[in-house]
Amino acid sequence: MVPNPADFTGGKVEAVQRSLDYMGLKPGQKLSEIEIDTVFIGSCTNGRIEDLRAAAAILKGKKIAVKRAMVVPGSGLVRAQAEEEGLAQIFLDAGFEWRLAGCSMCLAMNPDQLAPGERCAATSNRNFEGRQGRGGRTHLLSPAMAAAAAITGRLTDVRTLMGEMV
Amino acid sequence: MEKFTTLTGIAAPMPLVNIDTDMIIPKQFLKTIARTGLGKNLFDEMRYTLDGAEIPGFVLNQPAYRKSQILVAGDNFGCGSSREHAPWALLDFGIRCVISTSFADIFFNNCFKNGILPVVLPQAAIDHLMDDARKGENARLTVDLESQTVTASDGTTFAFEVDAFKKHCLMNGLDDIGLTMEKASAIDTYEAKAATLRPWA
Numbered sequence: 294m295v296p297n298p299a300d301f302t303g304g305k306v307e308a309v310q311r312s313l314d315y316m317g318l319k320p321g322q323k324l325s326e327i328e329i330d331t332v333f334i335g336s337c338t339n340g341r342i343e344d345l346r347a348a349a350a351i352l353k354g355k356k357i358a359v360k361r362a363m364v365v366p367g368s369g370l371v372r373a374q375a376e377e378e379g380l381a382q383i384f385l386d387a388g389f390e391w392r393l394a395g396c397s398m399c400l401a402m403n404p405d406q407l408a409p410g411e412r413c414a415a416t417s418n419r420n421f422e423g424r425q426g427r428g429g430r431t432h433l434l435s436p437a438m439a440a441a442a443a444i445t446g447r448l449t450d451v452r453t454l455m456g457e458m459v
Numbered sequence: 460m461e462k463f464t465t466l467t468g469i470a471a472p473m474p475l476v477n478i479d480t481d482m483i484i485p486k487q488f489l490k491t492i493a494r495t496g497l498g499k500n501l502f503d504e505m506r507y508t509l510d511g512a513e514i515p516g517f518v519l520n521q522p523a524y525r526k527s528q529i530l531v532a533g534d535n536f537g538c539g540s541s542r543e544h545a546p547w548a549l550l551d552f553g554i555r556c557v558i559s560t561s562f563a564d565i566f567f568n569n570c571f572k573n574g575i576l577p578v579v580l581p582q583a584a585i586d587h588l589m590d591d592a593r594k595g596e597n598a599r600l601t602v603d604l605e606s607q608t609v610t611a612s613d614g615t616t617f618a619f620e621v622d623a624f625k626k627h628c629l630m631n632g633l634d635d636i637g638l639t640m641e642k643a644s645a646i647d648t649y650e651a652k653a654a655t656l657r658p659w660a
Contacts (some may be wrong), residue, residue, distance in 0.1 A: 304476040304533045311475070402486045409509075421481040421539055423504045 295322040315422055316430050317410065324448045327432070331413040332362040332443040333425075334389075334436050336399035339416035340367025342374050344436040349380040350458065351440035351451060357388035358446035363405070364389050365397040387443070401425045414442040461574040462632035466555050467601040468528030471518045472592035478532055479539035480566065484548040494573070497544060498551030519552070523595035527552075529602065531585065531592045532559045536577075537566025546573040556602045558609065560585055571625045572634045576604060584609075584617040604630055 297320035298309040313320065318327070334340075334348050345366065364384050366372035372394055375381050381391050398405040399417035407413055407429025416439050420431040432448060441451035488500045506517045513520045519527060530536075530549075536559040537545060546569045549557070557570070558578040570577045580588070591598045591611045598612040604626060610616045628638065639646075653660065 304474070307474075308476045308533075400486050402489065419481070419539065421479045423485055424481050427485075427504055427509065 294324065295320055297321065317412075325450065327448045328412065329414045329432070329442045329447055330360045330411045331398075331407060332357070332359050332389075332439050333365070333398045333405075333413055333415040333417065334363070334439050335365035335367060335392075336395075336397055336417045337367050338399065338418040339436050340365060340371060340394070342371050342378075344416070345371065345375045345380050345384075346378070348436040348440040349375075349383040351437050351454060352387040352389070352444065353383050355387055355444045357443045359443055362387075362389045362443045363392050363397070365392045365399075366394050368394050389443070398425050401429075407431075414439045414448065460572075460632045460634040460637055463555060463574055463576050463604055463629045465601065465603045465605070466528060466576075467599050468555070469524060469526055469596050470529035470531050470558070470588065470592040470598070470600045471524040471527035472589050473518060473530055473532040474589055476533035477535045477538055480537060480542050480545040480563075481539055483537070483545040484542065488548075489542060489544050491544075494547040495551055497548035498553065501548040501552045501554075521595075526596075528555050529592075529600055530554055530557045531588045531600075532557060533585075534560045536562050537570075538563040541565045541569075543569050543573070546570050546575050550575055558585065558588060558600075558602075571629055574629065574632065574634075576602060576621075576629060578602065578609060578619045578621075580609065580617050580619055587611060587615060588617070 295313065295318045296309060298306050298313065301309050345364065366375055385391050396402065398415065401424065406426030408426065409428025410430065412430045412432070413425055414432050414434055415425065416434065416436050420433050423429065425431050437451045441449040441454050444454065482502060482505060484497055484500060485503050488497060488503070502517070502519060506514060506520060508514060518524050536557055545566055550573055554575065556576045556578060558580060560582055561579060562577050567577050588600065588609065588611055591600065594612065600612070601610040607621055608616050608618050633641065
C-alpha cells in the first residue's frame with residue numbers, strides 16, 4: 294500500500310508528499326495496481342549470475358507485457374556464463390533485450406533513459422528524482438520481482454507466479 | 460584549494476530533507492573531470508525547465524539569492540551517489556558553506572577536500588537560521604571557522620563542532636595534495652637518498 298504523508302512527522306511529511314507527486318501515486322493505492330512501462334534488470338547491483346538465474350526462473354516460457362525490458366549483466370564474465378547456462382535465451386525469448394555489461398539505466402548517462410512520467414521496475418540501487426531520466430519514475434525491487442512485473446505489466450508479488458517453486 | 464576562515468554572505472533556504480547528489484548535479488553533467496563550470500547546472504532539474512528556461516520559484520533563481528554563498532538545508536544533505544561533482548558544482552556556483560542537521564558521509568568529507576565547510580547544527584538552530592535565510596539578501600549569516608560559530612542577522616550565535624584536523628586543513632586551504640606538498644622537501648630528500656641507495660629502482 295502506498296503510504297500517506299499524514300502518517301509521518303516533521304520534514305518527512307513534505308518529503309513524502311513530494312515523492313508521491315513525483316511518482317504519480319496516491320496514498321492508500323495498492324502496489325499491485327501500479328502499471329509498469331519498462332523493466333530494467335542488472336547493472337553492477339543485482340547483476341550477479343544468481344540474480345539472472347532467479348529472474349530467468351520466473352520468465353521461462355513467458356512473454357513480457359511491458360513496453361521495454363532489458364537485462365544488463367553485472368560483468369562480461371557473468372554475461373558469458375549466463376549465455377552458457379541458457380539464461381540469455383530465456384530472456385530473449387521472453388522479449389528482453391540482452392545487453393552488454395555496464396551502468397546502463399542505473400545511471401542513465403547513456404541513451405538508456407526513461408521519458409518523463411515513464412514508470413520503471415528496476416533492480417538497480419537508486420530511485421532518486423530524475424535518476425533514470427528526467428521525470429522518470431523508478432520502483433526498486435529484486436530481480437525476481439522485476440521479472441514478475443515484466444510478465445504482468447504491473448508491480449506483482451512474484452510468489453503468486455511461482456506455483457510449486459515457493 | 461581556497462582557504463576557509465570566515466564568511467559573511469547570503470544564505471539560501473532549502474528546507475527540503477534528503478537533498479541528494481542527483482538533485483545537486485544530475486548525471487548528464489558528470490562527463491567532466493574538470494572541477495569548474497558545473498555551477499550553471501547546480502540543482503539543474505529544480506532550477507530549469509526541460510527547454511532550459513529558469514524556473515522562477517526555485518530559490519537560487521530569485522534575485523535575492525542569485526549570489527548565495529551559504530545553503531541552509533533539511534536533514535541528510537548530500538545523500539546518494541559518491542560523485543565529487545556535487546561539491547564541485549556547489550563551489551563553482553559560489554556556495555562555500557552548507558548548514559544542516561546532518562550530512563551524508565562521503566559528501567561531508569568531499570566538502571572539506573574542496574574548500575566547503577559543512578556545518579552540523581541541531582534542528583532548533585536550523586529552524587532559526589532557515590527563518591533568517593528566508594529574509595533574503597538583507598539577512599546575512601556569518602560563519603567563523605576559527606571560533607566555530609554561525610551568527611544570524613539578529614546576532615544570535617550558534618556554536619558548532621568540527622574535527623580539529625579537518626579544520627586545520629580547511630583554514631589553511633590544504634586538500635590531500637596540498638597536505639602532501641607540505642612535506643615536499645622531506646619527499647625530495649628521501650627520493651635523492653633512495654636514488655643513491657637503489658639506483659636500479
